[in-house]
Amino acid sequence: MIIGPNLSQNQLVRRQDLDVVQHCVRGETRWTLREPWSSATFQLNEHEFFILSQLEGDWSAETVCQAFEQRFAPLQLSARKLFHYLHVLHREGLVVAQHAGQGEILHQRNCEKRNRQWWAALANPLVMRMPGIDLSRHLQLLTNSIRFVGTRSFVLSMATFVLVTLLTASLFRHEWIAELSTLANVWSSGNWLLLLAVIGGTKVLHELGHAVTLHLYGGRCRETGALLLVFAPCLYCDVSDAWMFANKWRRIAVSLAGIGVDLVLASAAFWIWWTIPGGPVHQVALTVMLVCTVNTLLLNGNPFMRYDGYYVLSDWAERPNLAHHARQQWGRLFAARVESLDYFSLGYGLLSFVYRLFIFAAIFIGLYRYLSSFRLEVFVVGLALWMVVGTMALSFFKRTEKGRGSIVAGVAFLLLVAMFFVPLPSSVDATAVVQAERFVTILAPESGWMKEGQRYGDVIAKGNPIVRVDNPQLNKELAVLAGQCHRQKEIIATLMDEAVQRPSAAFGLALAKTRDADLTEQWRLKQEELRRLIIVAPLSGEILPPMSGEPEDVHRGTSNRVRSFPLSAQRNVGYVERGEVIGRIAGDGIMQAIVLVAERDRSRIHVGMPVDIRIRADARQSLLGHVVEISDLSTDQLQQASLGHFPNRRDGRYYVARVALREAAVTPILYGTARARFRLPAQSCGARIARWCRELFYFGG
Secondary structure: OOOOOOOOOOOEEEOOOOEEEEEEEOOEEEEEEEOOOOOOEEEEEHHHHHHHHOOOOOOOHHHHHHHHHHHOOOOOOOHHHHHHHHHHHHHHOOEEEOOOOHHHHHHHHHHHHHHHHHHHHHHOOOEEEOOOEOOHHHHHHHHHHOHHHHOHHHHHHHHHHHHHHHHHHHHOHHHHHHHHHHHOOOOOOOOHHHHHHHHHHHHHHHHHHHHHHHHHOOOOOOOEEEEEEOOEEEEEEOOHHHHHOOOHHHHHHHHHHHHHHHHHHHHHHHHHHHHOOOOHHHHHHHHHHHHHHHHHHHHHOOOOOOOHHHHHHHHHOOOOOHHHHHHHHHHHHHOOOOOOOOHHHHHHHHHHHHHHHHHHHHHHHHHHHHHHOOOOHHHHHHHHHHHHHHHHHHHHHHOOHHHHHHHHHHHHHHHHHHHHOOEEEEEEEEEEEEEEOOEEEEEOOOOEEEEOOOOOOOEEOOOOEEEEEEOHHHHHHHHHHHHHHHHHHHHHHHHHHHHHHOHHHHHHHHHHHHHHHHHHHHHHHHHHHHHHOEEEOOOOEEEEOOOOOOOOOOOOOOOOOOOOOOOOOOOOOOEEOOOOEEEEEEOOOOEEEEEEEEHHHHOOOOOOOEEEEEEOOOOOOEEEEEEEEEEOOOHHHHHHHOOOOOOOOOOOOEEEEEEEEOOOOOOOOOEEEEEEEEEEEEEEHHHHHHHHHHHHOOOOO
């Protein structure tokens, strides 16, 4: 190394071809330098730039240190710190050495730099950047022809257009959200070519927005080329010249240009989709609207990814290289150096880390889900391992403490990936009601007083009476009908005698017989009602009381006095209302469970699946069974199937699974609430996260 304590004068001098621009960042003076050959930019503070400016003509370490101390008193600069900084400047190519053998050193460093770039490209196959070309002359011609896009009136009109479209789309959001379900199976339906074409076309216009805005402000797009972003074709433009703009709002405008193009494209696509009801144009417009919106929200417009939103936030907050600064702040925090921490950078670093994990997880889960249909899941695992190994290789080349830390982090990530794909036991929990498979519910047919009733716990044979209800009102109506029938028969007898002597009495006789038939029919109906007041057992079994929560408490409109069940010993003779549940009869010991299954779990449950049932009333009772039927029931049918125990659910669609239990409960029961656990096949954490993402981002129609 040529830089050392014995460095003589004029061995290092500042490069004269560097582009230099002065900035003001949060009240401090900064200088942005650009190396013309590689277009690399560097930002120096006032102290660093002062030292660089001293490396001209005849200089020595002593003179530089003295000039620094005079300029920034009482700060001091030691020769050791100066030589270290000179080494950094020489490594980055901001100074050149007037010394023999520099060509070999620069060639070696160039080779090392290219190796790092190749490893960086290989380590991240999700972003494959092709070599670009200089199209600045053509872009300048394009800019000159559409210079009106930079006028204030055009920008305001486009902003108004986007806002009006956003308001209209929010008002009719149900229609286009419902139609987005047609793109849910885009890969399986063969529309993936359309999707890739739309992504490629919109990205070309997006990057042209950056390049044209840069040229409008006097910059130059030095390189334009193609790249594959998550295997989708895209365009990239080198707009690093924007860093040379002293006005931060111009830099922000260059970064926002691509996002603006996306929003305008999405707005135009919305109106095309709205006005053309169907066909290929309608489908393309919907795809453009989806791609531009997702691209803006999740990637380019999001400040937690190093795309447009990141540079907008960095310039607006006046924190150059925000991501690097955030990593430094977290390093200081972990090293217990908590003095003068930048909490804004700390918060950004945490949110950025979490969001990047989310994006990469979503990408790999999407690839895993798509390739699993072709049995190519190993490709996703290999891709993840390749990225980890590539990152570890980059750290190995650096050979620093940070690199060794990255290697440890890489090994930890490998273990995490392994855990991600290890199958683990899986299950689905649901609410259930355990009940006898054969049972009937005994309801009071009419309001009245109970006479000659059985008791709960009695075993009764089919056809035997359970209880007789005495209805005073019905008895009164029967007595009135009996008197009317007797009176009507007397009238008929009298009219028959008169008809023999007076033929005109025949008409009155016919009317009397019609009235008598009506009274007889009423008498018959009332007798049927009287017979129904005698409740007989429809099957043989044990009489059990109603389930908790069924009507047992009060008369409607009466006091809140609690009363016992109808056939309990405390109500030897009592009053029941029409429709009141008197009890139930369990036919035999065969048990079943009615399980409420949410729509999100329906696809994971099938007939024959084993189920564990645990009764709430007695946690020691755990019953085993299997699914015998799955049906979609309405609210009324659900209440009937579950004995009225399940509440009326309004939070989505539910299914009912009927589970046949292999054994009876230890304590004989007719019904009882329980928890059901469906035992699913073993499932990895990755598969569970993929299912969660499908449920989260499902667009229902």
